[in-house]
Amino acid sequence: MVLFSGFAFGQEATKLEGEFKIGPAIILIILLLTFILVGVFNRAKDTKTYWAAGRKISPVGAGMAIASNWMSAASFLGMAAVMYGAGYHGLAYVVGWTGGYVLLLILMAGQIRRYGKYTAADFIGDRYYSQGLRGFGAGLAIFISFSYCVGQFAGIGLMFKWILGIDFAWAVIIGASVVLAYTLISGMLGVTKNMQIQYVIIIISFIIPLFILSYKFGYFYWLPQVGYGSVISDIVNGIAPGAGISAMGHDFAILPSPEFAMPWDPATGQTAFQWLAICFSLMIGTAGLPHVIQRFYVVPRAKDARWSVVWGLFFICILYWSAPVYSAFGKVLSSNPEVGKLAKDAIVVYTAQLGDLYPLVIGFLAAGAVSAAFSTVSGLLVAGASAFSHDLYYNVINPEASEKTQMMMARLGTILMAAGVAIIALLNLGLIAQLVAVAFSLAGCTIFPLFLLGIWWSGSNRTGAWAGLIAGSSVTLVALVYFIAGKFGVTLPFQEFINYYLNAWYFAWLGAPLAIIANIIGSKLSKNKTPIEIKKFLAEKVHNA
């Protein structure tokens, strides 16, 4: 009975969501219980375990953790959505969100591990010998983690709504409680162990439907990630109805639609400049996100840090190679206007439904989406909470704090973060969910230059760091003001110009180079040179000189 209960999908898109789906619900509940149990069995005993998993994770395991920490609702649901709506333009996200790892690896990963700190703000405060910068760095880390987190909750809400047929508010409350419970119980170790399990679930649930879709519609199904190439070409040239293949009462057919695959197609309203700017900004943003950088502190050695990125990127790419397949099938399956203009955010799940896949497979897919959002949220909560308790409380406010007090503050920070995010997600302010766009470019404009110059040029000093931060933050502020004004329908001078060149998604193309230049000029002009102990530490510990 359970197996067939979700079977009665209607023919119309309007029925794709709505009612309670028992099969998917059971899968989801089993997954959530597993996450909590894993958290309980891997409980954190001290702050070192809480923040850095006791530095005991293997490179492959750390790679899986990097991948599931990284693959969020945006990767699982959002990327296919952009490609579904804007075709080739969406590939800027695919390339941007993977290419950044190359930079991260060759420029930073091993060095960050050898520097041996717990958090991004820790590095900034130490390297630039400034409590002020440490505080600023912690503030940035909290802001970035926070806005990124809110975006994830939107994804969690969407999937809980689909599975349980409950409203958004309850979906968010349930989701927040579960994530919070196991993050609190376990800290980073439980989180890291969970991330490995979550990776397996994410990737299997994402890929299974692709084999079925490719098989069903007569494409090369042994490797759908290659087989969908013919789907793309067919979309460009059009697919004539025939061979009796149909999906939910409509032919598997489409009129010629080159706009889906051609670069910066006029129909999408996106230009080549925007493609390049998004790609670049996402790349350096990836390499500057606190919760990403923080993953390198959990491996035992610098060598492991490097290999964990190689594995991590490979694991990430498996999903990123697959995501366009959903958008391609989704494009054909929803080509008839009677199916309706689908809610793009859920195109992955809708494509599976339109392809008339077995309901439990779709349920597993939705549960995979929840796992993706959960793994990212837990990483973000740890990153945000550690910025709060370790960088702000322990290092700035109360250096005398005992181990026990620090643990308490870490847990308090996690609760505050989760509660704050849940409240804001409950208010369902579209604006704040969109701040995740700003998070990438903000990280690229501020944290990335500090790490890049901090590691590779001992001449970069406190003055330079402030100059760079101010330059990067100013560009961010301009972009943010115009972004918010645009949302409230206020027109500012040069609105169109700024919206195009300093868009919330990609202002780092300008901000990051400016911040680097400002940092260099500031450092050169300043009389307050980098202290010899820091240079010595950098040369001996970080660069093995």
Next chain:
Amino acid sequence: MTTQDQYNINFFKPLTEHAKGNKKLISSLAIIWAVAVFGFHFLLIFVTTPTAEQTLDEFNSVWPQVVEDTSAATEMKQTFAKSMLAVLGKNIAVKDNHKSVLKESLSWIVFDMQPDSIKPLFTKEVNDETIIQAAATIGLKAEGFDKIMKDLLPTSLTKVENPTLNAESISSLPPIMKLYLTHNQSFLTDFNFLGFPFHYWYTAQFLLILFVVLCLIYAISIDKLNTKFEIVEET
């Protein structure tokens, strides 16, 4: 060299042989990375030319007779109607305000082709009868792309209120058609590889493979470099 200088870290001025090897490795990988991603896309920008779909040429060829004077033959009007449907078939890619212009123009030309006795049918709500009649006048067959166009009719036809196309639609229609029927194409997009248009394969698959390979090369090379210079990384 003073004690101060021996600790100066600068990527571009490596002090040790190990650092020199490191610099060479990182620079090479970074250059390959940048050329592969940005170089390719600059090339793509450079070589692409806006290319019209066949439908746009057909639309442009019948436009003067169909809209500007009323001398058009039935085949021309049918071509016009089909070109509206070809764009409406792009469905999710088409903006709502553009859709309504296309629907209005389609409904108008279908109305225009009807004999006077049937015209009143099209001034009422769209029903099965009008759809069958419209498919017949446009000359849509029951197979191939015609069948898709036929399936589009129920959502594309609207009630006709004016026997003439309004001025606003006349001025906005040609730019709308051009917008949706012109694409940036070149030999890079026309060439087919593993079933993909080449540029799509390059970006969606090859670049990701390249990223993983670059990371692999780096991790292996650094391990070798460290062994060569007998550098032991502390735990």
